[in-house]
Amino acid sequence: MPELRRDPVAGRWVVFSPDRLRRPFDFKWTNQETDFFEDNPFLPGNEGFTPNEVYVTREPGSQPNKPGWRVRVVPNRFPALRIEGELEKEAVGFYDRMNGIGAHEVIIETPNPRLALEDQPLSGIVEVLTAFRSRMLDLAKDMRFRYIQIFKNVGPMAGASLRHPHSQLIAIPVTPISIKHKLRAAKNYYETKDRNLFEDILRNERNSGERMVYENAGFAAFCPFASRLPFEIAIFPRRQSPYFPQTSDHDLVLLADVLKRILQAYRLGLNSPDYNLLLISAPLRKPRGNSSPTLDQDFRWHVEILPRMSGIAGFELSTGFYINPTLPEEAARFLREVKTDV
Numbered sequence: 168m169p170e171l172r173r174d175p176v177a178g179r180w181v182v183f184s185p186d187r188l189r190r191p192f193d194f195k196w197t198n199q200e201t202d203f204f205e206d207n208p209f210l211p212g213n214e215g216f217t218p219n220e221v222y223v224t225r226e227p228g229s230q231p232n233k234p235g236w237r238v239r240v241v242p243n244r245f246p247a248l249r250i251e252g253e254l255e256k257e258a259v260g261f262y263d264r265m266n267g268i269g270a271h272e273v274i275i276e277t278p279n280p281r282l283a284l285e286d287q288p289l290s291g292i293v294e295v296l297t298a299f300r301s302r303m304l305d306l307a308k309d310m311r312f313r314y315i316q317i318f319k320n321v322g323p324m325a326g327a328s329l330r331h332p333h334s335q336l337i338a339i340p341v342t343p344i345s346i347k348h349k350l351r352a353a354k355n356y357y358e359t360k361d362r363n364l365f366e367d368i369l370r371n372e373r374n375s376g377e378r379m380v381y382e383n384a385g386f387a388a389f390c391p392f393a394s395r396l397p398f399e400i401a402i403f404p405r406r407q408s409p410y411f412p413q414t415s416d417h418d419l420v421l422l423a424d425v426l427k428r429i430l431q432a433y434r435l436g437l438n439s440p441d442y443n444l445l446l447i448s449a450p451l452r453k454p455r456g457n458s459s460p461t462l463d464q465d466f467r468w469h470v471e472i473l474p475r476m477s478g479i480a481g482f483e484l485s486t487g488f489y490i491n492p493t494l495p496e497e498a499a500r501f502l503r504e505v506k507t508d509v
């Protein structure tokens with residue numbers, strides 16, 4: 168059984184999950200002219216290699232856990248946390264621990280192992296985003312969970328273990344310390360200035376334009392002023408909402424448009440770098456009333472995309488500082504000039 172242990176100095180929780188050692192790795196596969204290995208668990212016809220689907224978009228008349236699906240969500244075979252059991256917290260001498268209760272799911276974005284997210288039609292990307300929204304809404308009903316993180320790892324430098332296009336969802340019983348920092352910054356800014364921090368950042372970036380990469384009626388994509396990594400992108404909604412699951416169908420189409428353009432710019436301009444895509448939403452509301460009373464006004468869900476063209480080494484790990492060789496103004500200018508086929 169996984170367990171969580173809290174570092175009393177840093178204030179962060181660490182997940183210990185022995186099952187993760189059994190994950191498959193297929194990045195030695197390099198022959199672009201042959202099919203992916205036959206026991207790829209995400210291929211149509213191999214549904215028996217995965218747990219039963221918990222969400223699916225499929226063709227009319229096709230059967231559950233059989234071919235005919237377009238987007239399929241299944242529990243991870245090698246979960247970081249397990250959904251079975253009750254949440255138990257305890258002291259271990261001076262320290263704090265809890266059992267590893269949570270949910271770990273895989274969103275298989277397409278039956279085609281070579282169809283990258285940016286190459287899907289907008290309707291296909293919308294179906295993936297709709298799966299994100301649906302699974303977050305469903306898992307939010309579980310009172311054991313406090314935070315849900317959706318992320319996409321592409322390439323070995325980003326921590327991916329399978330090439331087949333997919334994203335992941337992990338629900339956890341605590342709020343991560345990195346999210347607490349963002350919540351605190353947003354709340355303090357709102358209390359001090361009576362304005363939304365994310366709206367002020369967005370207004371500044373749109374007025375300046377020098378770090379903007381692309382925008383439409385619903386979203387703006389820009390290289391953050393203090394980008395951690397070269398060509399990092401932040402995607403902010405133009406409408407205020409702390410929770411991604413509140414996003415309308417119309418806005419999912421607009422978000423799909425932004426993602427398609429940015430990821431194509433990465434591929435065409437930067438030769439398909441490995442990357443991490445993070446969907447940052449507010450912690451789950453609970454009846455205990457422990458959410459900030461101004462959360463609806465001060466925090467805004469958003470997306471971060473981090474190309475992994477260089478490693479993170481000792482200085483970054485020890486200080487939290489990042490050494491970025493590319494100014495965000497130069498990165499944004501480069502990405503704006505990439506000709507995509509959208």
